[in-house]
Amino acid sequence: MEFEVVFLPEGKRCRVPEKTTLMSAALKGEVDLAAICGGKGYCGKCLVEVIEGKVSPLTDHEKKRVPKDKLDRNYRLACQTYIEGDVTIRVPDQSRVGKQRLVIMGKEPPVQIVSNVKKVYLELPPPSLEDPTADDERLLAGLSAMGYQNLTIDTPAAREMPRILREAGWKVTAVILGGREVIALEKGDTTARKYGLAVDIGTTKLAVFIVDLNDGTIVYADGTMNPQIKFGEDVISRINYASQGKERLEEIRGAIVEGINGLLDAGIAEFEMSRDEVYEAVLVGNTAMHHLFAGIDVKSLGLAPYAAGLGRSSDCKARDAGLAINPAGNVHLLPNVAGFVGADAIADILASRLHEKERLSLLMDVGTNTEVMLGNRNGIWACSTASGPAFEGAHIRCGMRAASGAIEKVWIDSDFRAYYKTIDDKKPRGICGSGIIDAVAEMLKAGLIDTSGRIQQVGGGVRDGESGREFVLVPKEETETGKEDIVITQDDIREIQKAKAAIYAGFMTLVRKGGLDRRALSEIIIAGAFGNYIDPKNARIIGMIPELPLEKISFTGNTAGSGARLCLKSLDVRREAQIVASKVKYIELAVQPIFEEEYINAMYMPNSQLEDFPETMREVKAPRVVRRYVRR
């Protein structure tokens, strides 16, 4: 049985089978609709108004995430609502994407909630002439009777205390931070409302999550570009900018704080929450992002020996950090391992449980910088490698970010004919990271390039362009603009080779410096927003990752964000973070001849060490042009 769905205001129509969600229908009908969390009902971004027709009943996710006034007006989450008849829906502007696809969710293991924030409801006896005990003594005596001893009261909370106690008729909820300090006093029983903020500050992307600290659910999730991009696309250029003086540092710090506050504001507005109900924030980022958020002088991060300013975890008042949660709330930053392996790597480890694995496992968080971590419960080796922005579509002739119309999948048949799929199935506008990896891998398999990456003169789409040979992926007639062919150039291939070589050489450096057995590797975990869309087989074919059976390769998404949420929800995990940080052994690649050597090996595809890629070589038709470097 099929139903017709009409989308307003554009009036697009499509027919879908029963048991289809409004989200799937929008996808089929090519209607622009946000799906930040991937249709899990977390982000609340796919809000649509059901104008007419029969749909499934409200789910618990919707009851939690759709504002009351909108529920009353028949608003639903498209990903949670099944079509049960012909329907007409309206997609409001704010539910449309029209922007880059940001994956902000990541895999997250379950955890028991042990929050740093406690709420205690008290009914206190009012003072009298016979018992004129001071308000603080009265409050602290009440809390002491509930088992909370040796508390202090934060000055701003003390300021309001006399008024709040009296207006509330001495029935109040005390908010206790770290088991040590009363940071707020609220009228009546507010124990049911307790929120926290988890933030992942990526060099490129910023993700925030508002978490219910009572049950651990994500009540709001959103992402945006890191607003610091205007000060430089990569970490080094931002370090240089911030090193030019206090004002510059404050300017770049202000940009990220404002970015976070902006997402937070949207969240609290949508869920009729007060910022004062968000009592703690846990943030992760690479060391430079971490320092720029904290306002720490970063000059030394840009100079050998690249020592971090802060290695340990740190806590400060939100009012001192400028974060727009409760001003007395706590801002916790996870520890950093070293100048180039930061709190986000710790978060990745915590979320993927690398430090608990029995067998040797490889964890990599792929981004502009890729953190590579190798180890198990006996120890972890880590490095950071400058994989560059090629995987994000930058420095690629027809590259673009993963937005609507980007080619994200590529196949090339034995006749050198190319097939592709774009995001949202729009007419192609360019090619994004996963598409480029596919293209290079497919060209290699088809023999369009040799193992050194050189494009072969085999006809079938290969031609001489302005800057060397290039392969035509999409003739201009098929593109959105209709004006230019979408091509993969020789330079593009070099960029991909450099990026993947950096990652693989990082891995090999850890193997060799750690005295580990490469063949003992049992698992590969690829984290990072970008990772989610990579074809693991193709990543293996180009030699970006070591050769393991596909079932041993997993993609976990934004686990930096997951790790931040884990530490927000659990003080136990927060303690674990400090232990992990102190145990990770950092290898500085800048001073490793081994890295240089492995980098040159890894510039070949899959590698000049062909014996490490026996399976892959069976699939590859590419001419073998390998100059072999003997490992020292």
Next chain:
Amino acid sequence: MEFEVVFLPEGKRCRVPEKTTLMSAALKGEVDLAAICGGKGYCGKCLVEVIEGKVSPLTDHEKKRVPKDKLDRNYRLACQTYIEGDVTIRVPDQSRVGKQRLVIMGKEPPVQIVSNVKKVYLELPPPSLEDPTADDERLLAGLSAMGYQNLTIDTPAAREMPRILREAGWKVTAVILGGREVIALEKGDTTARKYGLAVDIGTTKLAVFIVDLNDGTIVYADGTMNPQIKFGEDVISRINYASQGKERLEEIRGAIVEGINGLLDAGIAEFEMSRDEVYEAVLVGNTAMHHLFAGIDVKSLGLAPYAAGLGRSSDCKARDAGLAINPAGNVHLLPNVAGFVGADAIADILASRLHEKERLSLLMDVGTNTEVMLGNRNGIWACSTASGPAFEGAHIRCGMRAASGAIEKVWIDSDFRAYYKTIDDKKPRGICGSGIIDAVAEMLKAGLIDTSGRIQQVGGGVRDGESGREFVLVPKEETETGKEDIVITQDDIREIQKAKAAIYAGFMTLVRKGGLDRRALSEIIIAGAFGNYIDPKNARIIGMIPELPLEKISFTGNTAGSGARLCLKSLDVRREAQIVASKVKYIELAVQPIFEEEYINAMYMPNSQLEDFPETMREVKAPRVVRRYVRR
């Protein structure tokens, strides 16, 4: 042998014997010169330039308190410099008073310094590629090796840390607060420079002291009027003002913070100190002043049951208090006993050691509100009584504050002739508190008033004025203006009676509520800036204090300030403060019929209970008009 002293720019001259200080010479020569600390060399206010002539060598006080550039230009402290020949000195404008005499110094017992602020000098190994340990780990490891464990680093200090460590070549001084937190990092060895701020916020007067936390000396002391006076002269009117909303509270809070910062600024400018070298402030004041400084809602202080907002001591960051010391420094407020017995009373107790006395002792801090404390090491009873501003010259026809030209001493002979002394021996302009007490006591002794306070028609200066009888103290010809007689009116005497009755009735209420033996009283300690100038005999005659031999009565000056300094210098005393606060038993006079009864008794002079004043009655010629109330 005598020398001549010439004072520039006015050109006044006077002759003084040898071994006279410049300060004494200025007094003799009627040259206006500040002597805030009473010539002890503490305040550094009596700075003069020696133009010509022989004077004594520099003292240690001067080496410490005269700025280097002024020392080079022959500036001296007038109170420390003895004349050894004819000399010419110049008195700069800033060393002149021309304003109210503020006594800000008080008696202070010696104490062993146990500062809350520690400075540790470190020489750290710089990072290298082999040892790229993060800066915080490196610093904390260095501190740990010196015995300082489990420290955190305050965020603003962490921000500067990488730069300071490198600029200082890894030789730095860490400033540790409370044994827990690194609040600052300074280049090189700065352990010799460590300052603290002690503040006494009186309802009328504000006193600040900058203390060297290494040796405990006062390096700067200054006082001014409490700038909150513009919001109301007494505590209640300020509470009412501040209760009208957050903005009003913030406004009145801002005034006192600004006042303190102003005095601090003058001090740090004079001693070429940086505000960042002042790491801690300890403040005292009555409960209302304490709350208004802290910004605590005071509405409940003005309404029965008058519960204080904060009873316990509290600490907060200077940046949160708005105090212009090191922003990361600590601001400590002493505990309050109750709504009307505050941190200043605790400070008085600590400075006078009332809690260690073997025998029953009476401590009173005389001011607009007078705190009365009675007890010994076995326990202390306390109350606060509204003695009003009469002792400060307010609500008195010819009353004035204790400034130049105020009558401060009065004698009346048996022929009803009055003699007087003015401050600075200027022509009289009015009469200040100590002068009024003298006048009333002398009138009582001479029989010019009866024991009920009624002026007697005995001729000799008594006349009928516009508002009843009055006694002419100074005929207009002798006054500065020459326009009006200075008189003591019937209403003036009533004001003094009410003021002294409130104090004495407070004392008696404590005696009776505490079940104490009045005859066991062994000592009276009178604190408060005003107290210093009272004639104890006259205070006894009017019945302001119980009858005890004069040698058992002492004046200790501003011991609230002394107590603040003690707590600044010693964590042991700070702990003692909390213990004392928890042990003082507060009596709320507003609900005590005993107080009403004793107040009526004490309206007589010395009292209607004449058997309590046998000695006094022998000296008093006044007709006895006493209606006796039997004590219940």
